[in-house]
Amino acid sequence: MKNRTLAGLLLAIAAAASPLALHAAEAQGAQEKTKEYVKDSVITTKVKTELAAAKLSSLLKIQVETGNAGRVTLTGTTNTPSARNKAVSLTKAVKGVTSVDNQIKVVADK
Incomplete structure (x- = not known):
C-alpha cells in the first residue's frame, strides 16, 4: 500500500512540474532568440560603420x-569590382x- 501511495504522489508531483518545466524551456528559448536578435543587430551596425569608415x-x-547567427547579406550597388x-x-x-x-x-556611374 505504501508503494502505491508513494507512486501516486510521485506521479502527481511529475504532472504538476511538467508545465513549469515546459514554461521554463519556452522562456529560455525566447531569451536565446532575443540574444541572437541583439547580436545580429550589433553585427549589422558594426558592418555599416566599417563601410562608412572606408x-x-x-x-x-x-x-x-x-x-x-551572424550570416550577413550585402545588397545594393557599387561602381567598381574593387569596391565590391x-x-x-x-x-x-x-x-x-x-x-x-x-x-x-x-x-x-553614368
Whole structure:
C-alpha cells in the first residue's frame, strides 16, 4: 500500500512540474532568440560603420542585413569590382560574422 501511495504522489508531483518545466524551456528559448536578435543587430551596425569608415562613396549604397547567427547579406550597388570586394572583406573582418552572402551588383556611374 505504501508503494502505491508513494507512486501516486510521485506521479502527481511529475504532472504538476511538467508545465513549469515546459514554461521554463519556452522562456529560455525566447531569451536565446532575443540574444541572437541583439547580436545580429550589433553585427549589422558594426558592418555599416566599417563601410562608412572606408570613405568610398559607392559603399554607402550597400544595404546590410544580418540573420541566422551572424550570416550577413550585402545588397545594393557599387561602381567598381574593387569596391565590391572591399565591402566583402570589411564585412568578413567584423567580429561575429560567420558568412557573407555577396549580392552587390557593379554598376558603372553614368
